[in-house]
Amino acid sequence: SQQGEEDPQALSIQEGENATMNCSYKTSINNLQWYRQNSGRGLVHLILIRSNEREKHSGRLRVTLDTSKKSSSLLITASRAADTASYFCATPGGVFYQKVTFGIGTKLQVIP
Amino acid sequence: DGGITQSPKYLFRKEGQNVTLSCEQNLNHDAMYWYRQDPGQGLRLIYYSQIVNDFQKGDIAEGYSVSREKKESFPLTVTSAQKNPTAFYLCASSPGTGTTWGSGANVLTFGAGSRLTVL
Numbered sequence: 657s658q659q660g661e662e663d664p665q666a667l668s669i670q671e672g673e674n675a676t677m678n679c680s681y682k683t684s685i686n687n688l689q690w691y692r693q694n695s696g697r698g699l700v701h702l703i704l705i706r707s708n709e710r711e712k713h714s715g716r717l718r719v720t721l722d723t724s725k726k727s728s729s730l731l732i733t734a735s736r737a738a739d740t741a742s743y744f745c746a747t748p749g750g751v752f753y754q755k756v757t758f759g760i761g762t763k764l765q766v767i768p
Numbered sequence: 769d770g771g772i773t774q775s776p777k778y779l780f781r782k783e784g785q786n787v788t789l790s791c792e793q794n795l796n797h798d799a800m801y802w803y804r805q806d807p808g809q810g811l812r813l814i815y816y817s818q819i820v821n822d823f824q825k826g827d828i829a830e831g832y833s834v835s836r837e838k839k840e841s842f843p844l845t846v847t848s849a850q851k852n853p854t855a856f857y858l859c860a861s862s863p864g865t866g867t868t869w870g871s872g873a874n875v876l877t878f879g880a881g882s883r884l885t886v887l
Contacts, residue, residue: 689875698858698878699811744810748874754799754818754864756874757827760810
């Protein structure tokens with residue numbers, strides 16, 4: 657079963673606008689991660705937020721985590737055409753938090 | 769450069785044949801993973817291994833088998849029992865050391881993927 661579920665499944669914005677995508681999950685986690693995938697390629701890790709953190713920034717990325725609602729959001733500010741990709745949240749579970757499962761992803765298109 | 773190598777990149781299989789996808793890492797990671805991705809879909813976990821000679825089923829293990837005889841290698845066999853094997857297969861690894869709360873021990877590094885097509 658998919659642990660995380662991203663919303664929306666597809667998002668199209670103009671260059672320079674902000675893009676927000678959301679992730680909901682079901683079980684307890686020690687951290688939540690966001691990854692990016694360019695078409696037909698492997699995933700690349702973007703940012704990790706620990707379960708005791710509420711917000712984290714990295715460059716143009718801002719991640720929030722609400723463990724009471726089991727949800728997270730990824731904000732990409734001042735988007736660029738090169739940000740066009742699919743974005744996935746990943747939630748580690750299992751006994752040692754090594755079972756890493758992914759949501760269905762948000763496909764982001766940034767129009768120049 | 770450290771990384772994960774998957775081979776082959778493209779593979780064609782006739783129905784009824786078993787095929788094995790290779791995954792090798794030189795990152796000295798303890799944990800390794802196999803995921804399946806269908807067009808427009810997310811990643812679904814097939815198998816994962818936290819340590820040599822040990823592995824666990826993921827969410828869609830039926831029709832697949834793995835081995836973990838060496839730390840560097842985690843091959844995936846797609847058997848004839850897998851009814852719909854055409855997909856993009858991704859291998860990943862993570863440091864997997866310890867259970868430090870909130871640590872990055874479960875941050876994944878991915879290979880470039882193997883695309884399997886059943887003819």
